[in-house]
Amino acid sequence: MRRFLAISFIWLASIIPAAAQTYPRGPIKVLCSFAAGSGADVIVRFFANKLAEQSKATVIVENRVGAQGNIGTAAVAHARPDGQTILITANTVLAAAPHLFKDLGWDPRKDFAPVGMLARLSFVFAVDAKSSMKSMDDLVQELQKSGEKGFYGSTVNTGIVAAELFKAQKNLSTQRIPFKDVSDALGGLLQGEVTYIIYDTPWVLGNARAGKIRPLALTSKFRSSSFADVPTMAELGYKDYDLTPWWGVVAPAGTPEAIVKQLTAWFAQITAAPDTKAFLNKIAADPYPGTPDDMKAQLESDFKAWGDYVRLANIPVQ
Known part of the structure; x- marks a missing residue:
């Protein structure tokens, strides 16, 4: 029996991709594109702390501030695709920035691997x-x-x-x-x-x-x-007014699929946890879970919508 169990274990280990077996290989760096103490920072640090619990790894939050979130985003786009550097960010950076800036230095459709969706707010x-x-x-x-x-x-x-x-x-x-x-x-x-x-x-x-x-x-x-007493802009008669940001996780493009799947599984567990729901309720947000495919499809839709918003608002491209 022991020999059978040993052989079974070796066989199972052999079919698990090597990248997943060795991940993480060190501290995971989570970038936040906005200032410490901001609402974005509060959200990023909560999920980063939960990631540390799930992964049993050291997780470090680094604030890379500037250019409406583009500096931190660019840093992850150009990071080594090994899962050791990830970005917790809002769709409004990934979907809107390409319509607002001429030379971003990153492409939301090509430079990132979607990991999953987390929460939405106003x-x-x-x-x-x-x-x-x-x-x-x-x-x-x-x-x-x-x-x-x-x-x-x-x-x-x-x-x-x-x-x-x-x-x-x-x-x-x-x-x-x-x-x-x-x-x-x-x-x-x-x-x-x-x-x-x-x-x-x-x-x-x-x-x-x-x-x-x-x-x-x-x-x-x-x-x-x-x-409770604050109305929405749509309720006040502002036509087609709906700007509902949501938060998700991305890794650099080229990150091994096994590592992306591991990150997706960890964040799915975090998002479903009761204490996460309680935290989000406390900060006036709601859970908004989604798979990498869900996130990719939502970003495609948002990319188009934000192009329309920028044109409607007559915002000049910087």
């Missing part, structure tokens, strides 16, 4: 909590009075496109101040440099509870239980 229009503005109508009136002296702040693709679509529907001439990161944008809002900002629900939720900002409207098509 972005939020918000003003200084001390301001007199209590609704989007109040914000519109304020911006109409300000004209070209009205300003908004956002450092990510979703926020910029959301603001420009809003401007287009209300014929506003508000301008964007290109802050380096979310903390600078918050400072600009509280100091009166901008009239409003647009950022993701995890970051807005914390600052709203701290009494710093007042949320006015959600960009997604669904309401959030964490913002």
Whole structure:
């Protein structure tokens, strides 16, 4: 019997790809394309910590900030395809950036291997909590009075496109101040440099509870239980307004299929776990699981949609 079991084990080991047997070979680096403390950073670090539990490996989060998420994304696109460097990112970087920048240095369709989808959330229009503005109508009136002296702040693709679509529907001439990161944008809002900002629900939720900002409207098509009294832009009559970012995982193109499958299995277990659902609920997000094939198909659809958004909002290519 022992001899039979030993032979069986050797046979099973022989049919498992060598890449999967030896993975990971060291610390796994997870890149976050946005600043520490941002809503993106909160999401990335949660899933990175869970990946460490699943893989029994050391997992390191590295923030590569700049160019609306493009610097960190490029770093993973050019990383060695061995599964030791991966990116947890939003579809709005992968799908939108090619329509916003001429020379990215990476191609979302060619330079990445989809691993899986994780979660979805919304972005939020918000003003200084001390301001007199209590609704989007109040914000519109304020911006109409300000004209070209009205300003908004956002450092990510979703926020910029959301603001420009809003401007287009209300014929506003508000301008964007290109802050380096979310903390600078918050400072600009509280100091009166901008009239409003647009950022993701995890970051807005914390600052709203701290009494710093007042949320006015959600960009997604669904309401959030964490913002029970905050309407969606579609509810307020903004036509075809649905910007619902989702988060997923990619590895560099050429990563062995066995390693991608292992990562997919780990993240699927993480996404299905009760504590993950509780965490996402806490930050006003929802689980949004999906296979590599699901992710590839969704990104193709989003790529087209974001091209339409950028054209509708008349955003110049940088």
